Amino acid sequence: MSPPARNDFAKTQIVVFYVILLLAVDAIKEVSIVGTQNIPSYGPVIFTGNHANQFIDSVVMLSTCRRTISYLIAQKSYNRRIVGDLAWAMGAVPVNRAQDSARKGTGTIILESMSGAESKYRVVGDGTKFLSECKVKDKLRFVGLSIGLKVTSIVSDTVVEVDASAVPKFECPTSSVISFEIMERIDQKNVYEKVLSKLAGGGTIGIFPEGGSHDRTDLLPLKAGVALIAYSAMEKDGLSVPIVPVGLNYFRGHRFRGRVTVEFGKPIYADPTKLEDFVKGGDSKVKVCNEVLERIADSMRSVIVSAPDYQTLKIIHTARRLYRSKYMSSWEKQDLSRRFAEGYKRLLLISDGNPPEEWLALQQRIQDYQKELDELGIRDYQVSSLLEEKDETTGDVALREMRLPFRIAETILLLLVSALPALFLNLPVGIIARYWALHRREKALAASKVKIKGMDVMLSEKVVLCIALVPSLWVFYGLILYCFTDLDLPTIALAFWSLPLFSYMGIVTTEAGMVDLKDLKPVLIGLFPSTRCRLLSLPDLRQRLQTDLREFVKDIGPSLGELYTDEKLNWADFQMSLRREKEKAM
DSSP: OOOOOOOHHHHHHHHHHHHHHHHHHTOEEEEEEEOGGGSOSSSOEEEEEOOSSHHHHHHHHHHHSSSOEEEEEEHHHHTSHHHHHHHHHTTOEEEOOGGGGOEEOSSEEEEEEOTTOTTEEEEEEESOOHHHHOOTTOEEEETTOSOEEEEEEEOSSSEEEEEOTTSTTOOOOTTOOBOEEEEOOOOOHHHHHHHHHHHHTTOEEEEOTTSSOOOOSSOOOOOTHHHHHHHHHHHHHOOOOOEEEEEEEEESTTSTTEEEEEEEOOOBOOOGGGHHHHHHOHHHHHHHHHHHHHHHHHHHHTTSOOOSSHHHHHHHHHHHHHHOOSOOOHHHHHHHHHHHHHHHHHHHHHTTTOOOHHHHHHHHHHHHHHHHHHHHTOOGGGHHHHHHHHTOOHHHHHHHHHHHHHHHHHHHHHHHHHHHHIIIIIHHHHHHHHHHHHHHHHHHHHHOSSOSSOGGGHHHHHHHHHHHHHHHHHHHHHHHHHHHSOOOHHHHHHHHHHHHHHHHHHHHHHHHHHHHHHHHHHHHHTTSHHHHHHHHHHHHHHHHHHHHHHHHHHHHGGGGTHHHHOSSOOHHHHHHHHHHHHHHHO
């Protein structure tokens, strides 16, 4: 499919309008930025980010890095009208991805190791048609895996040889009969020329080296493109381009008005002493690229909070809030969350996957505490107000009860003020966008090998649809005013151009009303005896849990090394040493 034709002048107008709408929608409520001092003020830069929120990731990164970024974007996404227009406006470079044109191969295969040939495997097929269906340098991707192995030789219709040297830590699924897909080789020469030209001119490039968005709690294996770009820039133009890792840490990132902490890490560089090996090509080039990819992965893990699964990640954030209740900056929150995450992994490592019973019991208590909060519909920060309520005197109780009707009235007033614009301007689009996003999520999940629930596409699809539907709804109301009222054109024009303001006011006032409603929720549910007892027990439960957690950390801390003893950690160096420890243990 060819990209849609675009007239440059008309397109510029469309893109500007879309960007204004995107800002008006204000999909992200709060953006916290950490580590901007690590961003070079001028000269070429490669930004590498984890890909947790599809198209939203590029907008968030662009709006926080204080540099103009040209992204590498999948041709499949570039062909979409709204997404492609925004990508064009940002100077994005479209890339054809092999996985986007993958086709199912005939028959099934078994993978066999080849003696005396490291990273070389023989693929033996049953009912396969390798001679007609694939060519040398194509890739075979096994069902259930996101990686592809390069075909080096086609022996017959049922036997081919593949090379896994470009796939770090590849584990051969021997003796398993599996189906497979064929990914045709794509020549990316033009893409690399455009990228290298931008870098040579002092520009910046944004890459999501995992190759596609996903909703996992750790990085996927990185693609080799970023390593090839870094060394090609060094070979062609003599540039040592800084590679800046960007951590996009979302909270409720699949919903409107979520939060994100964007962390920029210290830049790393391709090793100039390995340039000669890169130029040689072959296995030497692959080895050099794999080495820099490992360092890039280490640097990217240094700016995110990674965990084995979502449930563990939720426990980590709850433990962080319990451990230190006082106000913390965004950097302190990131640092402490990472210490808990990496401490959990190290605890599993030193206990050989069998953590002490004390920790398992404490982990279960943390889960139970969070489950109780979820069932009551309150947040951890609200528990402290319950403690204050418990210690109130008779006069304090009387004063609080006198204030309660006014707080309820204030909340109702805010919700009423927001009701009109929300009902007519936001609600119709919001409902349609939700169902559209669910449909797109199911489609993306069915086509993906790496997504878990497909939540990474939800917000992007909502925003893309809103960019199309919101102005359409405004035009609809404008036509109603024009056709069915006696208002003159200036009045209709004023009403039409006021619709964005009313829409935004509806968002802000609804949000304020919902915040007040959440703050009132403990008071309202406390009016019922059954839930009041549960509410009043939470402060003591939290206090005991906090004390036991701190005692456990104090006891186990020294065995965790620098995670516990060092006040400031170089997280990139820590991730590198952790990776090397794992390699030695294997």
